[in-house]
Each structure stands twice: as structure tokens, then as C-alpha cells.
Amino acid sequence: MSCAATPTCPLRVGSLELPSPVLVAPMVGITDAPFRALCQEMGAGLVTTEMVAAEAVIRHIPAALRLLEFSPEVKPVAAQLVGCDPHAMAEAARICADRGAMVIDANLGCPVKKVVSRGSGATLARDVGATARVLEAMVKAVDVPVTVKMRLGWDAKSINAPELARALQDVGVAMVTVHGRTRAQGYSGRADWDAIACVKAAVAIPVIGSGDVGDPVEIRRDIDNGRVDGVVVARGMLGNYQFLRRAVHFVATGELLPEPTFEQRIAFARRHLEMLIEHYGEARALTIGRKYVAWTIKGCAGAARLRAMVQDLERRPQLEALWDLALEAGVGPQGWYVPVFTSGEG
Ligand SMILES: Cc1cc2nc3c(=O)[nH]c(=O)nc-3n(C[C@H](O)[C@H](O)[C@H](O)COP(=O)(O)O)c2cc1C
Known part of the structure; x- marks a missing residue:
């Protein structure tokens, strides 16, 4: 059973209890070790690497392994992997866990051409059976919780996030983050939080909302109303670091800290x-x-x-x-x- 995270009902991801339901989203070129350390200091419930190609990890490509260097003080920390081959994703998950990742996340939402043209990211998510096989292999490979981050679907005509989330819950995925846009939307329009709430209604594992997260009051309202179990902060904290601290604090206490000077x-x-x-x-x-x-x-x-x-x-x-x-x-x-x-x- 999942419940909306409140000070009395903390957010659990498998065996892991997160200190806050306000998490930090994976971001290429941003969520490196120094950025993660700052986010942890500001109270983030979970910090993560940017997406790392599973194939590069299993081939021990130095640039990929450098993205997977974890400092023991910065935790809980997740590693995000992208790929579509069950064996490669499972082996890469093992390597991440051995290097100190406490959660392994699979990227099922990446819209960029070089990823989707290889059958990964948002392309993999179109095929519920194939995605479930990849995640099942990952879950079996590691002892730490395995999670996913997905979009609502490929386009408006093929929304499959609720069905996909259910299938992944059945193979042991511990949490789902949903970016409330389709692949076809890219970053246009507003994220659809009603559609994210539909995913929440479809599963018992925690569902984390993503997309246009920029208001501490909205975050708490969506959690309190049971529409999501938590959120990931992304663009809202770029150039405005303390947004994360204000969001974490408001969700925990209901007190709105002043904007930084x-x-x-x-x-x-x-x-x-x-x-x-x-x-x-x-x-x-x-x-x-x-x-x-x-x-x-x-x-x-x-x-x-x-x-x-x-x-x-x-x-x-x-x-x-x-x-x-x-x-x-x-x-x-x-x-x-x-x-x-x-x-x-x-
Ligand atoms: C610069 C940048 C890099 C991103 N890199 C990743 C990534 O590596 N993996 C991922 O799952 N999402 C990635 N995203 C998507 C974010 O995690 C998030 O879902 C998206 O920005 C929507 O949230 P927002 O509207 O609050 O920014 C990236 C977004 C940005 C802006």
C-alpha cells in the first residue's frame, strides 16, 4: 500500500525511506556530484545521476563510469540508466549498485533522437511487454530498489503510462516518476497533472510527478490530495537553487520561507x-x-x-x-x- 507522503507517512521506495517527498530530477549536464551534494544539503529526498548509457557502463567506458562516482556522504542517491537490452541493463544495474547507488532508475522517457532511434527511452516505453522484460531483469539483478521515469506515452493517441506502470509494478518496480507530457510534446505546453494522477490511481507503488514543478504550495496540495506521492524538481531550481529548499521546507512544515535575497x-x-x-x-x-x-x-x-x-x-x-x-x-x-x-x- 502506498500513501501520500506526509510528515507522519514518509515516502518509501522499496526498503528505503526517503527524508522528503521532494526529489531532484535527473538532468544531463547538471546533476553531477557537486550539484547532488548541494541538493542533499537543501534537504532533497533523493538525488540522482544524469542518465547513463547501460552499454557504456558494461563496457567500462571511463566517461560513463565517471558519472557513477558516489560520495558516501551524499545519500540517498540513485543512478539512472538508459538502454533497451535486458542483459545490459541488468549488468549495468549491478555495476551501479556495487559502486554505491542506493536506487537504480531506468529512463523510459528520453525523447532525443539518438536515444529513441536505438529503441531506448520513450521508444522502449511504447512496448509494455519489452519494457517489463527489461525491468524484470534489472529487479532480479540487484538488491536495491529499481524505479522508472516515464512520459505519459508516445503521443496523445498512445497514452499508456497507467498500463505501463501497472505492468512494471507487477515485475517488482518500486516507484514510478511520470513526466506529464508525451514524447511528441517535447517540452511544449503545460505538463498534465490530471494524467499523472491517473497513473497514481492505477498502482499501489509510489508515483512521483514531474513537469513544471515550481510552486511549493502546489506541490504540497498535490501530495495532500493524494494525486502524487512526491515530485521531482528540475528546471525550477536552475538559476534558483533555493527553490528546492523552500519546497522541501514547505512540504514538511507548511511554512513558506522567504525568497532569497x-x-x-x-x-x-x-x-x-x-x-x-x-x-x-x-x-x-x-x-x-x-x-x-x-x-x-x-x-x-x-x-x-x-x-x-x-x-x-x-x-x-x-x-x-x-x-x-x-x-x-x-x-x-x-x-x-x-x-x-x-x-x-x-
Ligand atoms: C537539461 C535537462 C536535462 C535532462 N536530463 C534528463 C535525464 O538525464 N533523465 C531524465 O529522465 N530526464 C531528464 N530531463 C527531464 C527532467 O528530469 C524533467 O522530467 C523535465 O525537465 C520536466 O520537469 P520540469 O518541467 O520541472 O523541468 C532533463 C531535463 C533538462 C531540462
Whole structure:
């Protein structure tokens, strides 16, 4: 039996009890070790890797294995795998569990061409029987909970999320995250939370909602009303890190923390960049970190001038100078910028 997670009824994923029903979504190029550490600090119920190709994992490709480096302090942590071959997905799940992943998630929603053309992601999810075979192999291969993340279906005419979720529950999948859009929709329109609630009504395992998560009050209302057991935060926290903390806190206590001040936002981004430098070294961190700096300074007065400096970020003193200029500039007339994405991998 699942129940909507409340302070008295925690969210359970198989044998694992999560500290909050507000989880962090897998995001390619974002949910690396430093980002996960920040999210855990802000109280996330579960953090995860970005999707990693199972075939690359079983062939021990170094770039894939680097995505699967887990620090023992950052937990609970999931590894997300993408693939369509039961043996490869099972073997990759074993490798992830051996490396410290406490949950193994299968990506059944990725809409991008290079994934769907190989029969994985949203393509695999079109075939309920084939998907169930893959997940059954994964469940049998590991002792940790196996979960999935899916879309509503391929397109409006082929919504199969409730049927798919039921079939996966039957083979032992412990939790389902549903992005309330079809593959055909990409990231257009609004996510359909009524359709996500239909998946919740179809299964007893926890169902987590995804899509346009950006309001702590809505999150708590959907959980309290039993429409979902939890949510995953994705674009809502890019350039606006503390959204996660405010959501976790509101769901746990009903108290809405104030929006962070301009100085607090800059201080948080600054610390994130420090963590990236510690993890990757200065040169690589400043390349990876440019997007975070760009999101953070977009709301500043005279942002265009600051943005030009982001392209050239190579050394720490340049970064320090940029933060100082941003603080001097203050927030611009348009207010704080919240990034809008038109694409993603799930
Ligand atoms: C940059 C980016 C990368 C993403 N990468 C993944 C991924 O690796 N695996 C996955 O299942 N979903 C991925 N997604 C989808 C998100 O997990 C989430 O389901 C989607 O963004 C909808 O939530 P939102 O509207 O709150 O952003 C990605 C999304 C973005 C924006």
C-alpha cells in the first residue's frame, strides 16, 4: 500500500525511506556530484545521476563510469540508466549498485533522437511487454530498489503510462516518476497533472510527478490530495537553487520561507562554483560552471556586459571579479531571471 507522503507517512521506495517527498530530477549536464551534494544539503529526498548509457557502463567506458562516482556522504542517491537490452541493463544495474547507488532508475522517457532511434527511452516505453522484460531483469539483478521515469506515452493517441506502470509494478518496480507530457510534446505546453494522477490511481507503488514543478504550495496540495506521492524538481531550481529548499521546507512544515535575497543568490552560486572547482579543477569547473554563472547574473542590472565576461571565464580571479561586479550592479528592472528550457532528455 502506498500513501501520500506526509510528515507522519514518509515516502518509501522499496526498503528505503526517503527524508522528503521532494526529489531532484535527473538532468544531463547538471546533476553531477557537486550539484547532488548541494541538493542533499537543501534537504532533497533523493538525488540522482544524469542518465547513463547501460552499454557504456558494461563496457567500462571511463566517461560513463565517471558519472557513477558516489560520495558516501551524499545519500540517498540513485543512478539512472538508459538502454533497451535486458542483459545490459541488468549488468549495468549491478555495476551501479556495487559502486554505491542506493536506487537504480531506468529512463523510459528520453525523447532525443539518438536515444529513441536505438529503441531506448520513450521508444522502449511504447512496448509494455519489452519494457517489463527489461525491468524484470534489472529487479532480479540487484538488491536495491529499481524505479522508472516515464512520459505519459508516445503521443496523445498512445497514452499508456497507467498500463505501463501497472505492468512494471507487477515485475517488482518500486516507484514510478511520470513526466506529464508525451514524447511528441517535447517540452511544449503545460505538463498534465490530471494524467499523472491517473497513473497514481492505477498502482499501489509510489508515483512521483514531474513537469513544471515550481510552486511549493502546489506541490504540497498535490501530495495532500493524494494525486502524487512526491515530485521531482528540475528546471525550477536552475538559476534558483533555493527553490528546492523552500519546497522541501514547505512540504514538511507548511511554512513558506522567504525568497532569497539578491546577495544570498549570488553567495549560493559562488559556493556552487567553489564546489565545482574542488571537484573538477579550475579549468574544467569554469567551463562546466559558465551556465550557472550565466543564469545567476541574468537578473542583474547591465547583464549583457556581465554575460560577455562569462564566455571568457578561465581563471578564478576572473570569476571573483565577475561576482563582485554582479553584486555592485544589483538586481535589474526585470527582476530575477528564471531560466526557461525548450529541451531536455526526459
Ligand atoms: C537539461 C535537462 C536535462 C535532462 N536530463 C534528463 C535525464 O538525464 N533523465 C531524465 O529522465 N530526464 C531528464 N530531463 C527531464 C527532467 O528530469 C524533467 O522530467 C523535465 O525537465 C520536466 O520537469 P520540469 O518541467 O520541472 O523541468 C532533463 C531535463 C533538462 C531540462
